[in-house]
Amino acid sequence: MTRTTTLGALALGVVVCLTLGTLVAVAWRAEGAGGFGPADWAAIRFTLWQAALSAALSVALAVPVARALARRRFPGRGILITLLGAPFILPVIVAVLGLLAVFGRAGILSQALIWAGLEPVSIYGWHGVIIAHVFFNLPLATRLILQGWLAIPAERFRLAASLGFAPSDIFRVFERPMLREVVPGALLVIFLICLTSFAVALALGGGPRATTVELAIYQAFRFDFDLGKAALLALVQFAMGAGAALIAFRVAIPGGMGGGLDRAVTRWDGGGWLVVQDVLCIGLAALFLVLPLSMIVARGVPELMSLPGSVIEAAGLSIVVSLSSALLCLSLALPIAALAVRRGSALVEGVGYLTIAASPLVIGTGLFVVVFPIMDPFALALPVTALVNAAMALPFALRALTPALAGIETNFGPLADQLGLAGWARFRRLWLPRLRRPLGFSGGLAAALSMGDLGVITMFADPQTATLPLQMYRLMGAYRMDDAAAAGLLLLSLSLVIFWIFDRGGRVDADA
């Protein structure tokens, strides 16, 4: 299978160039730069402690919510659990706008406080960054921890009921050991996600007390055009990401993407005031998630008909970028998965996961450094965005495709070998039709992530070019909040619809 090897090596080469190659370019450029000023140290400190606090808060709040979801059955439980998966493809800037509508100075919380004769709150600053991170990661943490709860065999709870266990006994015997296994992984995943936080910090943070390293890279780049400083910061960012990723590889990371979470286990414990506690937990969590999004819908719908032309234009660009990114992502993922399966090589797959540790802004800086002497980087804004987005979605695509492909080869490899089904024919007649589901899912994920991404585009875009998230951010910067809400609603719908179309396309008429 020389073609598998060639294409796989090519795809791996692209990934290595994008992650390590850009890093080398960055390091080379950083050589002449001076050391860090106090602002840079502040950014490093803030990045670390906000990620730690966001992870701790998300997980601490997720534990009671997951416990309530694990031991209660109620109408709408399945929908709520599905909804917990939604923030993953929710554009960050849309969520930020929704949170502003609830927690901002003009938001409903401040209105209520004013009405009660108290001071309004502001969401701008470090606490806004934390709130937004908890908004995104509380659902993820809940799903991860819920999985742990559902992994406790139902028979144990039956046994506990027959032995007359009190809730505290159940906690001590079953739940505490389970949490001890699941919680470290969940903490690390969220820490890693928050470490590369850019769009949230861009929109809500900033200033000496709420600037992440990613944001500092952007500012060094965009405001001061200090490539050396940007490069130095990029190295720090990569080191932090790689460090966290290395620790994460040693801790078992629970998978939160799987199905089956809407299963409910029959429980005999948890009566009395625990009912009240669970209702409160589930209710508050649902409110925290649903309210900001409802605000976007409420404010955006009336404005939808009068969307500015610039928004429509940006939406068109975003669709093109998102589809290209999905295509690029799959074109990288399939050859890597094929090579990993053919060689049975964990190393190949591991290289594919490199982009977990990389950050979009670092890759962006590196690409800029490389491209700058040759041509106008700003002309490449959209292709670079599509490529970087594809690289960021690659780990998820690999996670879906590699096991599926391994299964296909185990089940049908001998038959295909026997018939001489090889090369292109094997790809077209065996792999493609049997990979439809994971292809649809990961393509949809890549498209939706790219659709909502507000990252590397901010570095490269000139004032005339904008993707929809960037255009929306510009509207917010100009305090045109109603237009921003309408653009946000459009962006939210596009992200969900594009994911749905891909995912659906993989399921329709798919044979078991």
Place this chain on the structure above:
Amino acid sequence: MLTLEGMRVEMEGFTLDAELSVPTGARVAVLGPSGAGKSTLLGAIAGFQPVAAGRVLWKGAAMPAAPAKRPVSMVFQDNNLFPHLSAFDNVAMGLSPSLRLSEAERVRVGGALQRVGLNGYGDRKPGRLSGGQVARVALARVLLRDRPLLLLDEPFGALGPALKAEMLSLVADLLDETGATLMMVSHEPQDARLIADHVVLVAEGRAHAPVSTGEIFANPPEALRDYLGQA
């Protein structure tokens, strides 16, 4: 003639040695306790199981490495059909894996389906076929591939006794038409009596040379007696 010349398969905690030949046109049942290496033996002949020592020869020449290039059709225990392809396409794979068929080839595929009694079932995918029909589709493909050596690795194991007898008689008819040599793994001595003129006994890490079916059941060696549960 198929010849296994000092062939040795080594797997973790398991070896299988074979020194035997099977005459062209013979119908051989491969019998023996589970785990003795019956499937491994067929896998080595078909090119799926790497051989640690010795050679696999067909008509005195070593077989090529790639399974598809060997003079062999193999029907597996399961996963004999691609679930996403129609019965017609599954059979057509035997002629052209790329599924680019000439009109004459399409007629041959239709003919093969008809021969195994599946006229009109060509459009169906395996999910809408019964277990017996699935086996028939696999046999139709064997017919089209027209290789001189047919290896059956218990493909009818999941079928009931009556259906299984029907399939074995279909296999016997197809062998009459093509003159192919058969090696069939089975758990059941009854299968051997139905279709095979020779038996290869696989036991205790060794594939024994074929013995005629009548003789081996009249005077079973100890390993076979143990397996059959006879005193």
